[in-house]
Amino acid sequence: MMQAYNIPTAAYKTFSNEQDAKAYVDKTGVPIVIKADGLAAGKGVVVASTAQEANAAIEDFLCNQKFGEASRTIVIEEFLEGEEFSLMAFVNGDAVYPMDISQDHKRAFDGDEGPNTGGMGAYSPVSQISDSVQKRAVYEILKPAAEALVKEGRPYQGILYVGLINTDDGPKVIEFNARFGDPEAQVVLPRLENDLLQVMEDVMNQKPVKLSWKDEACVGVVLASSGYPDTYDKGQELPNLDRIHSNAHVFHAGTKLKQGKWTTNGGRLLLVAAENSSLEKAREQVYEEMKKLNSDHTFYRKDIAQKAFYCKTIS
Ligand code: GLY
Numbered sequence: 001m002m003q004a005y006n007i008p009t010a011a012y013k014t015f016s017n018e019q020d021a022k023a024y025v026d027k028t029g030v031p032i033v034i035k036a037d038g039l040a041a042g043k044g045v046v047v048a049s050t051a052q053e054a055n056a057a058i059e060d061f062l063c064n065q066k067f068g069e070a071s072r073t074i075v076i077e078e079f080l081e082g083e084e085f086s087l088m089a090f091v092n093g094d095a096v097y098p099m100d101i102s103q104d105h106k107r108a109f110d111g112d113e114g115p116n117t118g119g120m121g122a123y124s125p126v127s128q129i130s131d132s133v134q135k136r137a138v139y140e141i142l143k144p145a146a147e148a149l150v151k152e153g154r155p156y157q158g159i160l161y162v163g164l165i166n167t168d169d170g171p172k173v174i175e176f177n178a179r180f181g182d183p184e185a186q187v188v189l190p191r192l193e194n195d196l197l198q199v200m201e202d203v204m205n206q207k208p209v210k211l212s213w214k215d216e217a218c219v220g221v222v223l224a225s226s227g228y229p230d231t232y233d234k235g236q237e238l239p240n241l242d243r244i245h246s247n248a249h250v251f252h253a254g255t256k257l258k259q260g261k262w263t264t265n266g267g268r269l270l271l272v273a274a275e276n277s278s279l280e281k282a283r284e285q286v287y288e289e290m291k292k293l294n295s296d297h298t299f300y301r302k303d304i305a306q307k308a309f310y311c312k313t314i315s
Contacts, residue, residue: 086122234266
């Protein structure tokens with residue numbers, strides 16, 4: 001659909017044969033992106049910086065069927081270089097109401113090292129992505145995508161999420177989701193001044209909506225089980241969450257309440273988010289809270305939102 005409607009995205013090819021996939025990597029070179037074609041809980045993407053890594057991913061996905069049916073076909077995609085950001089919108093047909101943008105941190109470890117995850121933390125706003133780039137993302141990508149769905153006879157109602165890379169040629173799509181982003185929603189929605197349910201009702205009832213956003217910044221850090229995104233234990237007791245200050249938000253994900261105590265029950269356990277007058281202050285505040293959650297069974301990234309302080313704005 002993106003090709004048909006000139007929506008900027010990475011060049012790609014799909015494969016279900018190992019030899020053909022490896023020959024394509026050989027021809028195209030690295031870095032290159034290997035994706036399972038189906039759903040893999042945010043873990044079905046390998047950004048390979050060497051041919052060995054690319055070939056290992058091809059074998060894992062196609063031959064060892066790491067994600068079963070979801071990796072029977074793979075997509076091999078051009079590696080897009082640039083700053084990543086996430087843009088979500090309330091959509092009803094061709095009516096598109098973009099939210100303020102955020103930036104996710106998909107790699108497991110500090111410095112964007114380690115395997116891809118569903119997202120280890122996020123922040124909003126993202127000042128190094130200029131207003132003009134955000135406008136291009138809305139007018140060249142988000143709106144054309146919603147309009148394309150109308151033209152295809154499949155008008156969309158709901159949250160449309162687009163993951164973008166701000167390349168030298170402008171923003172390009174890396175993914176679409178038909179839902180809120182996680183952890184993006186946890187840092188964008190606290191900044192929304194409107195009543196969320198009213199916005200949803202108005203969008204559904206085709207009433208015009210004007211979204212307004214707090215000036216405050218919001219930073220969210222994910223607490224994950226040690227071992228995530230690979231294997232990890234469940235049922236480990238978490239530090240006392242009552243110690244988290246009441247002005248921070250705690251969003252549960254992979255937790256379970258057992259005899260009155262919160263225990264681990266998944267990879268990404270919870271996210272703590274803090275809002276403050278500047279990104280720096282929100283960051284300091286959230287990490288003060290995260291210190292209270294240190295334990296042998298969990299880990300979290302220490303560098304969420306740090307990029308915002310050294311990245312130049314690219315317009
Ligand atoms: N954080 C990426 C996603 O929600 O898909």
